[in-house]
Amino acid sequence: MLSVRSDRIVRWIGDDCAVLRASGYAAVSTDVMVDGTHFRLGQAAPADIGHRALAAALSDLAAMGAAPAYALLALALPPWALEGADEMLEAYAEAAQQYGIEIIGGDFSRAEKLTISVTAIGRIVTRPLLRSGARPGDRVYLSRPIGGSGAGFALLGKDAAAYEHREFVESAIRRHVDPEPEVALGLALAQISEVTSCIDVSDGLSTDLHHLCDASQCGAEIEKERIPVFSELPAYGRRLGIDVASVVLHGGEEYALLFTSSISESQLSARLGRPVYAIGRITKERGVLLKEDGVARPLEPRGFDHFE
Amino acid sequence: MLSVRSDRIVRWIGDDCAVLRASGYAAVSTDVMVDGTHFRLGQAAPADIGHRALAAALSDLAAMGAAPAYALLALALPPWALEGADEMLEAYAEAAQQYGIEIIGGDFSRAEKLTISVTAIGRIVTRPLLRSGARPGDRVYLSRPIGGSGAGFALLGKDAAAYEHREFVESAIRRHVDPEPEVALGLALAQISEVTSCIDVSDGLSTDLHHLCDASQCGAEIEKERIPVFSELPAYGRRLGIDVASVVLHGGEEYALLFTSSISESQLSARLGRPVYAIGRITKERGVLLKEDGVARPLEPRGFDHFE
Numbered sequence: 001m002l003s004v005r006s007d008r009i010v011r012w013i014g015d016d017c018a019v020l021r022a023s024g025y026a027a028v029s030t031d032v033m034v035d036g037t038h039f040r041l042g043q044a045a046p047a048d049i050g051h052r053a054l055a056a057a058l059s060d061l062a063a064m065g066a067a068p069a070y071a072l073l074a075l076a077l078p079p080w081a082l083e084g085a086d087e088m089l090e091a092y093a094e095a096a097q098q099y100g101i102e103i104i105g106g107d108f109s110r111a112e113k114l115t116i117s118v119t120a121i122g123r124i125v126t127r128p129l130l131r132s133g134a135r136p137g138d139r140v141y142l143s144r145p146i147g148g149s150g151a152g153f154a155l156l157g158k159d160a161a162a163y164e165h166r167e168f169v170e171s172a173i174r175r176h177v178d179p180e181p182e183v184a185l186g187l188a189l190a191q192i193s194e195v196t197s198c199i200d201v202s203d204g205l206s207t208d209l210h211h212l213c214d215a216s217q218c219g220a221e222i223e224k225e226r227i228p229v230f231s232e233l234p235a236y237g238r239r240l241g242i243d244v245a246s247v248v249l250h251g252g253e254e255y256a257l258l259f260t261s262s263i264s265e266s267q268l269s270a271r272l273g274r275p276v277y278a279i280g281r282i283t284k285e286r287g288v289l290l291k292e293d294g295v296a297r298p299l300e301p302r303g304f305d306h307f308e
Numbered sequence: 309m310l311s312v313r314s315d316r317i318v319r320w321i322g323d324d325c326a327v328l329r330a331s332g333y334a335a336v337s338t339d340v341m342v343d344g345t346h347f348r349l350g351q352a353a354p355a356d357i358g359h360r361a362l363a364a365a366l367s368d369l370a371a372m373g374a375a376p377a378y379a380l381l382a383l384a385l386p387p388w389a390l391e392g393a394d395e396m397l398e399a400y401a402e403a404a405q406q407y408g409i410e411i412i413g414g415d416f417s418r419a420e421k422l423t424i425s426v427t428a429i430g431r432i433v434t435r436p437l438l439r440s441g442a443r444p445g446d447r448v449y450l451s452r453p454i455g456g457s458g459a460g461f462a463l464l465g466k467d468a469a470a471y472e473h474r475e476f477v478e479s480a481i482r483r484h485v486d487p488e489p490e491v492a493l494g495l496a497l498a499q500i501s502e503v504t505s506c507i508d509v510s511d512g513l514s515t516d517l518h519h520l521c522d523a524s525q526c527g528a529e530i531e532k533e534r535i536p537v538f539s540e541l542p543a544y545g546r547r548l549g550i551d552v553a554s555v556v557l558h559g560g561e562e563y564a565l566l567f568t569s570s571i572s573e574s575q576l577s578a579r580l581g582r583p584v585y586a587i588g589r590i591t592k593e594r595g596v597l598l599k600e601d602g603v604a605r606p607l608e609p610r611g612f613d614h615f616e
Contacts, residue, residue: 016371017337022330032382063324074340117425
């Protein structure tokens with residue numbers, strides 16, 4: 001009576017619910033993206049929008065050290081965008097294959113503005129990476145250079161060809177519209193017992209580091225010159241009218257991982273087989289400090305706040 | 309290291325994902341509701357809107373015979389609606405308690421129009437009730453009288469006091485804005501092996517019966533006079549300017565269950581300890597027929613289509 005598609009999915013799109021055979025621990029996250037807030041429908045290809053909404057949900061799984069398994073989509077869209085919806089769904093199918101995730105359900109509705117909600121379900125393979133495990137003395141790490149997404153957002157909708165640094169402009173915009181969640185890294189970090197906490201940089205480094213410290217009931221001191229910065233941003237950013245310090249410290253939707261560990265940068269990079277970047281230390285004293293030219297000042301959480 | 313809230317939830321709102329301990333079969337469904345399409349923010353209380361979005365997701369679980377377990381909410385809303393959001397979240401907390409569901413995660417975003425996505429996760433206790441199990445000869449059942457939600461929608465925003473049949477008008481509007489998902493019935497139906505298929509009436513009787521027949525690769529013939537109709541709708545409907553046949557046959561968001569079984573109405577009602585209503589039979593020939601005054605005519609799926 002049941003149609004079994006794989007050993008875990010019993011019934012998917014086309015019934016009232018998807019039915020899954022579940023065992024062990026599962027991680028579940030939901031993300032919503034709205035035209036005019038997270039993207040502008042006229043400025044981005046439907047495929048990019050689709051991919052980006054899924055990437056945000058997959059990044060939550062990555063930050064938890066979970067392996068992507070299933071996703072559900074809820075699309076609310078204007079009738080004139082129906083054609084683009086096909087492209088979007090194709091992008092989902094592609095991204096699903098890329099990350100080994102199955103789209104098991106969804107819902108469609110008419111709306112004035114495109115709104116995409118993605119619910120992602122992952123399997124905890126070893127242990128969940130929580131925000132709350134950081135301990136004083138741990139090093140604070142970033143998984144990759146940041147600032148590209150914020151720079152890309154600032155340059156979005158502008159004609160790359162008009163710029164002197166066309167290659168840089170295009171790569172920054174690509175980083176913004178087609179972000180890569182750190183799925184493989186999240187899984188690898190969960191297997192290293194000396195990794196004590198993790199979050200993804202979705203609201204901005206300053207805000208997400210505050211989130212991590214609040215959850216871990218500690219503080220942090222990071223060094224500005226140790227923060228890895230996206231490609232040629234320091235060289236070209238100012239000339240392009242971008243506030244470099246601001247997009248690096250507060251720019252959201254980076255989807256890099258921000259995590260803590262008791263072991264050194266060289267040890268951790270060696271064990272992971274890829275570079276990761278130590279940017280500071282966890283402190284017993286609450287609050288987040290940014291050290292620049294030998295002086296430490298409070299780093300306020302000035303990342304993305306939807307209702308500022 | 310893990311904070312365990314109950315024996316099944318390890319970590320919920322406040323980390324990147326909720327982490328659940330899972331076993332057995334799970335049913336997962338996602339529903340989206342949009343201001344201007346499913347409700348009008350000015351005409352409905354935020355608490356009702358919140359309750360209604362959750363009810364739609366719970367109804368999907370009910371149609372699957374699943375026990376509600378967890379829900380995730382994604383709210384996209386205009387800044388001026390933030391105050392109403394508190395009321396909405398309170399309504400969720402209440403509904404969650406009523407149906408034994410835990411809200412384990414969510415996301416907030418700024419938007420021009422309120423959009424609510426609910427993902428509900430349920431446990432399959434005995435077996436999943438699918439749309440695809442109906443067999444020729446089975447009786448077609450409705451769980452309760454329908455037409456009230458469609459009538460309520462038609463009367464929405466009008467001043468009940470101005471009407472002669474004020475009590476009826478108020479009860480129809482209540483049915484529309486505060487629908488009750490048939491959670492207990494869905495669980496009971498899954499335990500009766502002679503119940504062969506099930507769907508909830510969310511798009512309208514005509515459309516949902518077509519869905520069920522398509523999934524089961526069969527047809528159906530139902531009798532108009534056997535369809536149970538909401539309270540005084542036949543008596544008052546026309547006087548209030550409502551197309552009674554249309555709201556009964558095609559009105560959506562009823563959240564009654566539409567199901568099939570090989571056993572009789574009296575047997576089934578006795579085993580369930582509550583009335584259910586046989587309205588016709590499953591046929592081998594494809595297509596849905598409506599019999600009225602001895603004549604059977606095709607019943608087209610004219611229920612809710614967002615992109616008609």
